[in-house]
Amino acid sequence: MSSLAPLTGRVRPVVLEADDICVTIRTSSGVVTPVDHVSLQLRQGEVLGIVGETGSGKTVTCRSLLGLMPSGQASHTGSVRYPGVLDGNALDLGRRGMRKHWGRYISMIPQNPMTSLNPVQRIGDQIAEAVTAHQKLSKGATAERVIELMSRVGIPVPEKRLRDYPHQFSGGMLQRTLIAIALAGNPKVLIADEPTTALDVIIQDQILSLLIDLQRDIGMSLVLVSHDLSVIAQICDRVGVMYAGQLVEMAATQDILRRPQHPYTAALLKSLPGAVARDQPLTTITGSPPRLVDLPQTCRFQPRCPFAEDACGTWPTDLLHTGDTGRVRCRRHDELDLAAGLAPVPAAAGPSLPIVGVHAH
Ligand SMILES: Nc1ncnc2c1ncn2[C@@H]1O[C@H](COP(=O)(O)OP(=O)(O)OP(=O)(O)O)[C@@H](O)[C@H]1O
Numbered sequence: 001m002s003s004l005a006p007l008t009g010r011v012r013p014v015v016l017e018a019d020d021i022c023v024t025i026r027t028s029s030g031v032v033t034p035v036d037h038v039s040l041q042l043r044q045g046e047v048l049g050i051v052g053e054t055g056s057g058k059t060v061t062c063r064s065l066l067g068l069m070p071s072g073q074a075s076h077t078g079s080v081r082y083p084g085v086l087d088g089n090a091l092d093l094g095r096r097g098m099r100k101h102w103g104r105y106i107s108m109i110p111q112n113p114m115t116s117l118n119p120v121q122r123i124g125d126q127i128a129e130a131v132t133a134h135q136k137l138s139k140g141a142t143a144e145r146v147i148e149l150m151s152r153v154g155i156p157v158p159e160k161r162l163r164d165y166p167h168q169f170s171g172g173m174l175q176r177t178l179i180a181i182a183l184a185g186n187p188k189v190l191i192a193d194e195p196t197t198a199l200d201v202i203i204q205d206q207i208l209s210l211l212i213d214l215q216r217d218i219g220m221s222l223v224l225v226s227h228d229l230s231v232i233a234q235i236c237d238r239v240g241v242m243y244a245g246q247l248v249e250m251a252a253t254q255d256i257l258r259r260p261q262h263p264y265t266a267a268l269l270k271s272l273p274g275a276v277a278r279d280q281p282l283t284t285i286t287g288s289p290p291r292l293v294d295l296p297q298t299c300r301f302q303p304r305c306p307f308a309e310d311a312c313g314t315w316p317t318d319l320l321h322t323g324d325t326g327r328v329r330c331r332r333h334d335e336l337d338l339a340a341g342l343a344p345v346p347a348a349a350g351p352s353l354p355i356v357g358v359h360a361h
Pocket residue numbers: 025027032033034052053054055056057058059060061070071072111227292
């Protein structure tokens with residue numbers, strides 16, 4: 001969990017506000033809507049997790065937080081604002097308007113470390129490029145900053161390793177390099193898109209610990225994306241659950257673990273060994289998510305939902321308020337007891353305790 005907890009009566013400022021974003025892409029098979037009415041708010045020092053199956057729109061959502069649109073015939077509505085920093089809507093400003101904010105205010109660790117680095121350029125030079133993109137420094141000062149960044153992200157003997165090429169680095173070291181590049185401009189907001197997916201379990205834990213250390217030290221806000229709820233639950237203050245381009249639930253991690261409100265969230269939890277009560281079987285979600293082409297504005301989880309009723313097929317999937325800050329897109333959320341069968345979450349524990357060390361793939 002981030003350092004958000006010891007707040008003493010002061011509400012932290014909002015650093016990013018996404019309001020009702022929709023992204024559509026015109027393709028030969030129809031209009032795809034990877035992001036459909038997504039709203040979220042991120043406060044200073046907060047760690048927000050976004051979880052969802054492959055193709056649910058996590059990457060397109062994250063990129064839109066930087067004002068980036070998918071390739072092809074993409075269009076958007078809605079807005080992304082950085083209060084006090086950005087005049088206007090990041091989605092409307094284009095590369096020219098946004099470039100000065102990338103790296104400096106908001107950075108993204110891309111999903112695939114192997115293809116994100118230049119294979120024929122030395123690691124040190126790639127980090128140096130990121131450093132000099134934000135600051136005019138002498139050669140010596142740049143080299144010092146590169147070594148400082150490499151050691152900060154845990155690359156051993158950086159003065160030697162900076163001469164290596166990407167193929168000489170392990171997956172974990174490549175991921176650390178991408179984190180160093182993302183941090184080169186001291187951003188206030190870091191978006192980490194599946195930073196641990198390609199790594200084995202031990203290295204995954206090391207990278208997560210590194211991210212959370214950095215987040216605490218620097219006081220950054222972090223958006224952590226994963227298809228694995230056990231990863232998200234370990235370190236996030238709040239969780240947004242995506243399904244077929246929509247946020248179907250958003251709540252504090254503790255609330256998600258104790259009282260999931262959406263059948264999809266509950267189903268994700270019931271597939272995680274540490275989240276299920278000892279005497280309960282693990283279950284998997286049958287069926288597959290819908291294709292994101294010409295989708296109806298009614299519940300998209302209905303065909304896979306064990307609690308679906310006929311009326312769910314006509315309900316216009318509004319995001320409903322739950323408790324003080326939670327949101328859910330299920331018309332039945334009040335009447336369902338979705339926590340049945342889940343392991344109890346200790347009151348004093350951080351969000352991670354019930355499922356630490358469990359990685360479902
Ligand atoms: N440029 C594009 N043109 C057409 N379709 C696209 C484009 N970019 C994304 N999509 C589609 O949008 C949907 C969401 O993609 P996205 O990459 O955001 O998913 P994701 O949740 O990040 O998945 P994963 O877990 O596999 O990374 C997918 O169906 C994808 O095929």
